[in-house]
Every structure is written in structure tokens, then in C-alpha cells.
Amino acid sequence: MSSRHTQPNPARALLVTSLIATLSLPAYAQQAAALDGELQSVVVTGTYAKNRRTVDSESPIDIISARELQATGSTELATVLGRLLPSVNFPRPSGADASDAVRPAQLRGLSPDQTLVLVNGKRRHTSAVVNVNGTQGRGSAPVDLNAIPLSAIDHVEVLRDGAAAQYGSDAIAGVINIILKKGAEGSDVEVGFGEYQKRDGIQKTFKGSTGFALGDAGWVRVALEVAERDATNRAGADFRNPKEPRYGQVNQRFGDPETHPRAFFANTQYRVNDDIDFYAFGNYGQRNTSAAATWRTALNGTAPRTPLFPEGFLPLENSTSIDSALVAGLRGEAAGWRWDASFNYGNNEFKLDLDNTVNQDLGAASPTHFHAGKLINNQQLLNLDLAREFPLAAFSGPLTVATGLELRREKYEIGAGDLASYSGSGAQGFSGFRPANAGSNSRHNTSIYLNLEAEVTKKFSASAALRHERYSDFGNTTSAKGSARYAFNDAVSLRGTASSGFRAPSLAQQFYTITTTNFSVVNGVNTPIETGTFAVGSAAASALGATQLKAEKARNYSLGLQLQPARNFSTTVDVYRIDIDDRVALSANMTLSPDLKNALAKQGILVGAGRYFTNAIDTSTRGVDVVSTYRLELAEAGKIDFTAAYNHNKNSLERVADNPALLSANGLTLIDRQTINRLTVGSPKDKFSLSGDYTVGNWNGRAVATRYGSFTVPQNNATLDQTYDPQWVLDVSGSVKLGKNWKLSAGIDNVTNRYPDQITSNGNLNNNGTTPYSGFAPNGFNGRYYYAKAGYSW
Numbered sequence: 001m002s003s004r005h006t007q008p009n010p011a012r013a014l015l016v017t018s019l020i021a022t023l024s025l026p027a028y029a030q031q032a033a034a035l036d037g038e039l040q041s042v043v044v045t046g047t048y049a050k051n052r053r054t055v056d057s058e059s060p061i062d063i064i065s066a067r068e069l070q071a072t073g074s075t076e077l078a079t080v081l082g083r084l085l086p087s088v089n090f091p092r093p094s095g096a097d098a099s100d101a102v103r104p105a106q107l108r109g110l111s112p113d114q115t116l117v118l119v120n121g122k123r124r125h126t127s128a129v130v131n132v133n134g135t136q137g138r139g140s141a142p143v144d145l146n147a148i149p150l151s152a153i154d155h156v157e158v159l160r161d162g163a164a165a166q167y168g169s170d171a172i173a174g175v176i177n178i179i180l181k182k183g184a185e186g187s188d189v190e191v192g193f194g195e196y197q198k199r200d201g202i203q204k205t206f207k208g209s210t211g212f213a214l215g216d217a218g219w220v221r222v223a224l225e226v227a228e229r230d231a232t233n234r235a236g237a238d239f240r241n242p243k244e245p246r247y248g249q250v251n252q253r254f255g256d257p258e259t260h261p262r263a264f265f266a267n268t269q270y271r272v273n274d275d276i277d278f279y280a281f282g283n284y285g286q287r288n289t290s291a292a293a294t295w296r297t298a299l300n301g302t303a304p305r306t307p308l309f310p311e312g313f314l315p316l317e318n319s320t321s322i323d324s325a326l327v328a329g330l331r332g333e334a335a336g337w338r339w340d341a342s343f344n345y346g347n348n349e350f351k352l353d354l355d356n357t358v359n360q361d362l363g364a365a366s367p368t369h370f371h372a373g374k375l376i377n378n379q380q381l382l383n384l385d386l387a388r389e390f391p392l393a394a395f396s397g398p399l400t401v402a403t404g405l406e407l408r409r410e411k412y413e414i415g416a417g418d419l420a421s422y423s424g425s426g427a428q429g430f431s432g433f434r435p436a437n438a439g440s441n442s443r444h445n446t447s448i449y450l451n452l453e454a455e456v457t458k459k460f461s462a463s464a465a466l467r468h469e470r471y472s473d474f475g476n477t478t479s480a481k482g483s484a485r486y487a488f489n490d491a492v493s494l495r496g497t498a499s500s501g502f503r504a505p506s507l508a509q510q511f512y513t514i515t516t517t518n519f520s521v522v523n524g525v526n527t528p529i530e531t532g533t534f535a536v537g538s539a540a541a542s543a544l545g546a547t548q549l550k551a552e553k554a555r556n557y558s559l560g561l562q563l564q565p566a567r568n569f570s571t572t573v574d575v576y577r578i579d580i581d582d583r584v585a586l587s588a589n590m591t592l593s594p595d596l597k598n599a600l601a602k603q604g605i606l607v608g609a610g611r612y613f614t615n616a617i618d619t620s621t622r623g624v625d626v627v628s629t630y631r632l633e634l635a636e637a638g639k640i641d642f643t644a645a646y647n648h649n650k651n652s653l654e655r656v657a658d659n660p661a662l663l664s665a666n667g668l669t670l671i672d673r674q675t676i677n678r679l680t681v682g683s684p685k686d687k688f689s690l691s692g693d694y695t696v697g698n699w700n701g702r703a704v705a706t707r708y709g710s711f712t713v714p715q716n717n718a719t720l721d722q723t724y725d726p727q728w729v730l731d732v733s734g735s736v737k738l739g740k741n742w743k744l745s746a747g748i749d750n751v752t753n754r755y756p757d758q759i760t761s762n763g764n765l766n767n768n769g770t771t772p773y774s775g776f777a778p779n780g781f782n783g784r785y786y787y788a789k790a791g792y793s794w
Contacts, residue, residue, distance in 0.1 A: 045157040045177040046166065048387045048402035049453045058463060058495045059161035060485035060560055060574045060625060066181070069150050071702055071733060073194055073749040073787040075205050075227055077153070078105040078145040081176075082778070083706065083731070086687040087160055087625055092256060092782075093135040093775030097430055097516065098350065100257045100291035101319045102129040102138030102144050107173040108160065109621060109649040110578065110682045112142035114552075116171035119178045120267075120281055120329045122383070123167070125169060125346025128375035128412070129321075130512045132533055132586060132611075134674075135775055136682050139586030139613060141377070141508040144348065145176075145284050147323040149225035151207035152265035160625060162578065163555030165465040165481035168406065169445055172554045172580065173499050179547075180267045180281055184211040184219035187794050194787030197753055198463075199231035201256060201782060205789075217271030218278075224263070229790075231258040231290070232782045236769040238295065245298050245311040252770040253292035253314060255782060261287040263323075275332045282326035283567070288383040291317045293429030294528070295770065296357070306358045308368060315357035315370075315429025318448075322349045322654045323717030329383075339390045344381035349374060349739065352417075352428045361424030373417035373433030377508065382407040396549075397455030404449055411442040412507035422515075425530070430516060435512040436604070445504075446473040453465065459487045465499075474550055477502045495574075501556060505549040505584045509613045511535045515605075531589050532600070532607040541612040543599050544590070545660030550615055555579045571628040578622075579654070582615035585679070586714075588672035596666055600695055616671045616711035618655035619679060624648050636703040638696025648686040652681060677714030677721075684778050698737035702747075705730050708778045713759075720763045729754055729779050745789040753784040 033622055041054045041063050054061055064084055074080050082090030082105060089106040093099050096197040104112035112131075127144040131137045156178050163171040187210035207225040214220060232255030263285035270278045293315040298305060300327040305312070345709055348476025351374040358366040384405045389398035416422075417432025426432060446469070453463040462484040470476050482500035488494070513535045534541040536549055560574035589609045594598070600607060626646040633639050654670050686709035694701045705728065712723045733747025756777040759766035766772055773781035 006607065018623040023376040024193075025145060043157055043235075044179070045118070045175055046159045046161065046163055047453060048451050049400040050389070055310070055562070055564065055570070056461065056485065057228075058461065058485045059159055059497055060572060062158040062160065062627070064156040064158070066150075066154055069153060069156070073732065073733070073747050075147045075150055075192070075203070075207070075225070075786055077148050077150060077178075078103065080150070081105065081145070081156070081158075081673070083704070085158060086645045086689055087158075088650075089136070089687075089778050091136050091411065091776055091778050092519045092780035093133075094254050094256070094296060095292065095771065096131075096135045096775060097291075097293070098129045098319065099131045099133055099135050099137075100285070100317070101259075101289035102127050103146070103190070104131055104135070104142050104238050105145060105152070106137060106683055107158075107176070108623060108647075109651050110173040111140045111583070112578075113140040113170060113506065114172040114580075115142070116167055116169075116175045117145065117178070118167070118175060119141040119325075120180055120327070121177060122342065122602045123381060124178075125348060126377055126380045126506065126508075127321075128350045128377035128508070129350045130508045132512070132514070132516070136678070138678060139474070139509065139584065141506050144321065144323065146261070147287065147321070147348075148178055149207060149223060149261065149263040149265060149284070149285075150224035151209050151225045151265070151282075152180050152263075154179045160574065161497055161558055161576075162481070162501045162554060163465045164501045164503075164554070165499055166449065166451060166466060168469060169502060169504045169535050172276060172503055172556070172578065173220050173739045176693050181209055181221055181223065181263065182219070182267055182269065182549070182637055183221060183663065184213040188791060189793035190785060191788055194785055196232060196782050197784035197786075198232070198234075198782075200230060201785070202230045203787070204228045214270055218268065220266065220268035223265045225261070227259070227261050229256070229259045229261075231292075232256045234773060234781055236248070238768070238770050240768045241297065241299065241694070251295045251312060251314065252767075254773070256471070256780070257289050257291035259287060259289045261285065266375070269727060272330070275334065277331055278329075279331065280326070280328040283324065285323040287321045287323075289319045289321070290653045291319070291409070293317055296428055300360075306360060308358055308366060308406040312354055312429075313358070317353045317430055318353045318355055320351045322351075323347075324478040326676070337386050340383070340385040342383045344383065347376070347378045349376045351556050352430065354429055355423065357428045359420050359424060362420060365454070367420050370421035370427040370432060371418045371420045372427065372430055373438070376411075376413040376415070378413075380409045385471065392454070395456050396458050397461075400451075400453040402449075402451040402453075406447045407444070408447075409442065409444045410507055411440060412511055413440040414438050414513065431514075431530075432512060432710075441507055441511045443471060443507060445469055461485050469611060471498065471504055471551075474504065477551055488562065491563065491565045495560045495562065497556065497558045499553040503552040503554070503584075505551065505613070509584055510537070510549055512778040513538065515607055517641060529591065529608045530606070531609040531611065532605055533586075534610060535614045535615075536612055540600055540603055540605055540610070543603070544610050544612065545662040546612045546614065549584060550582060551558050551614060552583055552615070553581045569629070570630040572626070574625045576623055576625070577620065579618075579620045581618045583612055583617045583619060584615055584677075585617050585671065585675060587611045587614055587616075587670050588675050590663070590668045590670070593666040593668070613655075614670060616657040617653070617679065619651055621649065621651050623650060634696075638694060641693040643691045643765040644689070646686065646688045649683070650685065651681070651683075653680055673716045674714050677712065681712040681714060683777055684711045687778070698756070699734070700736075701732075701734045703730065703732045704780075711776055711778070713774050713776050715763065715765070717763070720760075720765065722757075722760050722765070724774065724777070726759045727754055727756055728752075728778065741792050741794055743791040743793070745791070747787055749785040749787070750779070755781055755783060
């Protein structure tokens with residue numbers, strides 16, 4: 001572990017990675033057999049043209065097949081993407097309230113809600129949960145990727161480029177498009193079992209997928225996934241107070257929460273006539289999660305804390321996340337135009353209960369179970385999309401013209417908890433939502449777009465997009481994008497894009513309100529403080545200098561080199577820059593002065609700290625992605641697929657808005673050092689992965705070595721910053737097919753049982769050793785994991 005590091009040289013890293021990729025190509029690669037279509041995969045993300053291939057794309061696109069998704073020990077989509085894609089970061093926070101249950105993922109080191117998620121090309125609704133604690137993605141309310149079961153997915157397309165001009169708000173870092181399985185043919189079921197080296201975190205999974213024909217005109221396909229995942233615990237023993245009844249024992253639970261997900265997906269299509277198809281897809285899922293809050297000692301000073309738990313207690317935050325969605329539409333052709341008209345409904349409801357805890361103000365009469373309230377996020381869309389190819393004599397290929405209209409309505413709702421959950425000091429662990437917090441807010445927006453794509457010559461293609469949106473709450477915005485690709489020959493091409501984009505502040509960021517216990521370093525000591533999160537337009541936020549939110553504005557630039565010296569070998573190198581102005585951020589946890597405490601007390605708000613969302617930061621992100629693939633054909637001895645992938649990312653601060661005069665007068669800072677550095681240095685600076693996949697006959701073996709780069713967990717006191725060393729992780733797996741139907745698989749994730757550096761004891765950041773690892777760690781801190789799976793397909 002170190003607190004200092006040498007600044008990485010991106011040019012050197014790029015050179016080394018490119019050399020590794022190039023040297024992995026044997027001299028006889030030119031004579032090797034062609035791939036089975038991988039390099040010729042047709043993509044639908046980022047284009048409206050027909051039959052656009054990955055090798056022809058003007059923007060970098062990753063395609064993750066169902067086989068790759070199933071090849072790890074995890075059944076969580078976000079975890080799998082974090083392992084397969086160097087540009088994706090998916091840490092595993094613990095002790096972070098609702099963020100334990102709905103963990104956010106990042107693309108290119110940006111905020112989780114700056115990535116747009118689509119399912120079959122249609123906008124996916126976001127989670128109702130707002131990440132308000134000190135985790136990566138603090139202040140965001142992104143899509144819950146883990147609500148989408150792997151059993152329903154055919155493949156995933158990840159567009160690593162700004163695409164707001166094509167898809168609208170949120171597509172700043174890129175787009176994740178999840179393509180569902182389709183058709184009536186083929187069925188499969190699988191059962192899985194896994195366990196960590198520490199003999200905890202047992203996982204049992206059942207999943208299946210099947211299809212049915214609807215006469216000769218259509219089909220319906222369904223997928224089901226059920227799992228039982230036990231909690232893990234890497235907490236240390238509690239040696240804080242020898243007078244405690246449980247002194248020297250492990251009292252805290254620190255690791256993955258206990259989860260019980262259930263998910264169902266359906267996808268269907270039916271031919272109405274020769275020119276029109278009906279289609280629909282949707283899901284219903286429920287995930288129950290039990291996460292631990294901070295251990296409450298038996299003694300509060302020298303007095304017993306509560307007679308109900310004489311030895312102390314561990315509050316449990318038991319949540320239920322209910323996810324439902326339905327997209328239905330008609331598509332066809334008329335007068336040479338391809339058209340698609342659809343309705344899109346999505347809803348997430350997050351309900352939170354507290355167990356094994358008390359409201360101290362109620363004494364012995366306190367209940368030990370509380371309903372803390374609920375959050376609901378809802379979206380409804382109407383879309384009309386048109387596209388047509390126009391032959392032009394001046395071009396070698398047709399001009400694709402696409403245009404469309406979108407109407408969207410969003411609603412965000414907070415439901416109050418029961419009286420005992422919020423009265424007085426509230427339930428220990430998570431004080432419930434109060435009636436004053438409760439309410440429903442909505443908005444609507446209208447957007448239109450125009451997209452042009454053409455193969456101008458056999459070597460040169462280009463596209464342009466323009467989108468205008470009108471929001472009912474903050475006004476108008478227009479985004480544009482231009483991109484081009486030039487092929488010098490069949491082996492070398494150059495591509496580039498430039499675009500403007502935006503992200504509208506979510507309703508959750510505008511209206512989320514709650515009072516919770518948070519930890520802040522006060523006088524050098526990590527201290528729990530009752531902290532109010534206030535809606536931007538509320539009287540409480542105004543008393544702390546808040547102003548109304550506005551949209552984030554982004555500018556994206558990328559330049560890429562594509563090398564394909566043989567059909568079984570390719571390398572892409574893409575450099576990028578993303579400038580974002582007026583980023584929406586959750587302010588610092590501002591420990592209030594007596595005057596400000598009194599001002600809020602007059603409103604009936606009794607807190608020691610306050611915070612709210614604000615547009616106060618401009619950042620710039622610069623980076624490079626390198627992806628190299630090679631297939632080695634060994635004739636009767638099988639084949640080996642190699643992949644080397646690297647991402648280097650640097651986030652830097654460009655501007656911080658002036659501190660509100662009211663806060664300056666009270667000695668407070670709206671955007672503190674920790675808030676800034678969490679955005680700039682909190683995610684890994686780079687990530688490198690090298691994988692080999694060997695297949696011979698019915699046998700398959702796979703190994704993936706991943707290097708997670710260094711990251712820094714910042715504090716307001718720079719002497720308490722901790723920079724974590726890079727970490728290598730090796731995952732291996734193997735499978736065998738038995739006959740035509742059976743497949744057995746087994747593997748080990750984190751073969752060498754590597755853990756990240758432990759948290760420093762400085763400033764008591766490790767809570768006296770009870771929470772030894774950082775929730776910023778990109779690969780978590782659970783250690784070695786063993787798993788086995790048995791599947792049957794027909």
C-alpha cells in the first residue's frame with residue numbers, strides 16, 4: 001500500500017499495449033482460417049443504416065456474446081461487463097445504505113447516469129435509488145443493470161462514444177444496448193452453485209430460456225432467472241471498548257449483501273401482414289436485499305444504549321426492488337420507408353424496511369422493525385422512427401436518412417415511512433422518509449432528430465446527426481454529431497467523431513429528500529452526523545444557498561485507428577476527450593454552523609449537516625481504448641481466441657463555481673476537495689485484460705488475467721488520502737459438452753485469492769479496523785470464488 005505514486009504515461013502505456021498485441025500475431029497469421037463471423041458482426045447501435053458491420057463502424061463498439069456473458073462465475077450483468085470491458089468500472093460498496101442493493105457502474109470513469117442503457121434499442125428506465133453516500137457514482141440515479149437477467153440476453157453492444165444527438169439525454173460516456181434472445185427455436189436450463197474461499201457468500205442459481213411458435217407468423221420467447229445469494233463478511237474484530245459485552249468479536253457485517261433476485265423476461269414478434277410486424281418485450285422482477293448498516297455498541301458513552309439489545313445490535317436494511325417494463329409497437333415498410341411506432345413503459349419501486357434496530361428516543365417502547373418508506377421512478381415514451389435509403393449517383397452507396405419523434409413523461413415519487421421510523425432521531429441505521437419528504441413530481445419532454453449516413457466512396461463513409469429536445473422543467477437543448485471513416489486499404493482505416501451532448505438533471509436529483517446518518521471526518525476523527533439531503537427547490541436548500549439545476553453540456557471527440565492485417569486478427573486504438581460543463585453533483589456534507597442549524601430548526605429540520613444537488617463542476621476526461629483480438633486455428637487440435645484490451649482514463653477538473661456567499665459567511669464550502677477528487681481520481685486510472693479461450697471438440701477452457709489500476713480514495717484533509725496499488729486478478733473456467741444436450745462447467749474467480757490494500761487507520765477511516773477494505777475497490781474484496789454449473793439445452 002502506498003500514499004504516493006508515479007504519474008502514468010498514457011503514451012508509453014499505449015505503446016506497450018500495442019506492441020504486446022502486435023507480437024501476439026504469429027508470422028503465419030495470414031494463412032490462418034477466417035473467423036466464424038465475429039469480425040463481420042452486424043450492429044444496430046449508433047446507426048440507422050441496414051447491415052452496418054463492426055469493422056465499418058465510425059465509432060468504437062464492443063459486442064459481448066451470450067457465451068462470453070455466461071463464461072464467468074457471476075450472474076450479475078454489471079459485474080460481468082466490469083470484468084469483460086476495460087472501460088467499465090463496477091465497484092462493490094458496503095455499508096452505503098441503498099447503494100448496497102443497487103450498485104452503480106461507470107463507463108470511461110464518468111458518472112453512472114452519464115451512460116444511456118437501451119434494451120432492443122429502446123430507452124430503459126432508471127432506478128428509483130439515488131446514490132447519496134460516499135461511493136463512486138455519488139449523486140447518480142442510473143439504470144439497475146442487474147435487474148436484467150443473463151438468461152434473456154443474446155448479446156450486448158457497447159458504444160464507447162457520445163450519442164446524445166442520436167438517442168437523447170444521458171448518452172455522454174456512451175450507450176449500452178442489450179439485445180434480447182429471439183425466435184422459437186432452442187431451449188435451455190441451467191443450475192449453478194458457488195462459494196467463496198471464506199466459506200460464505202454461497203450462491204445458488206436457476207435460469208432458463210425457451211421459445212414458442214405463434215403459428216407460422218410469429219414467436220414468443222421467455223426467460224426466467226432465480227438466485228439465492230448469501231452475504232459475505234470481511235469485517236474485522238471490534239477492539240474499541242473493553243467494557244463492551246462483545247469486545248474482541250466480529251460484530252460488523254462488511255461485504256456483499258444477502259440478495260434474492262427473481263426476474264422474468266418475454267420477447268415476441270408477430271407478422272400482421274406482408275408489410276407490418278407487431279413486436280413486444282417486457283419484464284417483471286423482484287430483488288430482496290438485506291444489507292447491514294453500522295454496528296451500534298451496547299454503550300452510548302457510559303450508559304446502555306437500549307434495553308432491547310443489551311449486547312449491541314446490527315441494523316439491517318431490508319429492501320425490495322420491483323422492476324417492470326413493457327415495450328410494444330408496430331414496424332414495417334411503406335412507400336420505401338422503414339417505420340417503427342412504439343410505446344415504452346418502465347417502472348422501478350424501491351421499498352425499504354429496517355430490522356434488528358431501535359429508535360433510541362422511544363426507549364424500551366421502541367419497535368425493532370420499521371418501514372422506512374419507498375421510492376418510485378416511472379417513465380413512459382411514445383416513439384416514431386422513420387428510415388430510408390436514397391441512391392445517389394455521386395456516392396458509391398445509398399444515403400440513409402432517418403428521422404423521428406419522441407414524447408416522454410417521467411415521474412418520481414417518495415413515500416413516507418411509519419411514524420416510529422423518523423420521529424425524534426429516527427430508526428438507527430436509516431431514518432425513514434418523513435411526510436414532509438413525501439411527494440410526487442413529474443415532467444415531460446418532446447424531441448425530434450435527423451440522422452444522415454452514407455458510403456461516399458468505397459473507402460470513405462460519413463454520418464451526421466442533429467437532435468432537438470424541449471423539457472418542461474428546464475427548457476430547450478440541441479445536440480449534434482458528425483463522424484467519418486476512411487479505409488486506406490483492407491487492413492488499415494481511420495475513424496473519428498465529434499459531437500455535442502447533454503444530460504438533463506433527473507427528477508430524483510431535483511426532488512430527493514431524506515435525513516440519514518453519514519460519516520464525516522471532524523477534527524481528524526471519522527464521526528457519525530445526522531445529515532439532511534434537501535430538494536434543490538426546498539426552503540431548507542434555499543437557506544443553504546441552493547439554486548435551480550440546469551442540464552449538463554458535453555463535447556465529445558474521438559479518433560481511432562483500425563488494423564486488420566488478417567481476417568483472424570484485428571486491433572483498434574481509440575483516443576478520446578470528453579468535456580462536461582455544469583456537472584450535476586451532490587454537494588459536500590456541510591457540517592452546519594449554529595446559525596444555520598437554528599435556521600433549519602425553525603423549519604422543523606433537526607440535522608447537524610446538510611447537502612443538496614448543484615451544477616458546480618466542469619471536468620475534462622481524456623483517455624485511450626485498445627482492443628486486440630486474434631484467433632489461432634490448430635486444425636484437429638482446436639482453436640484459441642486471444643483478446644488483449646486496455647483502457648487508460650484521466651479525469652481532470654476544469655472549473656469550480658464560486659462558493660455561495662451565504663456558505664462562505666458561515667465557513668462552509670459547497671464543493672469540497674473530497675467531492676472534486678472523487679470525480680477525478682476515485683476510479684482506476686487504467687485497466688488491462690488478457691484472455692485466452694481454447695476449444696477442442698467438446699471441451700473448452702478459458703483464462704482471463706486483469707490488472708486493475710491504481711485509484712485514490714480522497715478526503716478533505718490531503719494527508720488522509722489513500723492511493724491503492726494496482727491489483728492483478730486471474731479467473732479460470734472450463735466446460736465440457738456431454739452428448740448433444742448436457743454441458744458441465746466449473747471455474748475459479750480470483751484464483752490467487754488477491755485482496756485490495758487495506759484501509760489506513762489514519763483518521764479512523766477504517767472504523768478501528770472493523771471495516772478494513774474500501775468500497776471503491778474495482779474488483780471488490782471477497783477473495784477467491786469457486787463455482788460449478790450444469791446446463792441442459794434442446
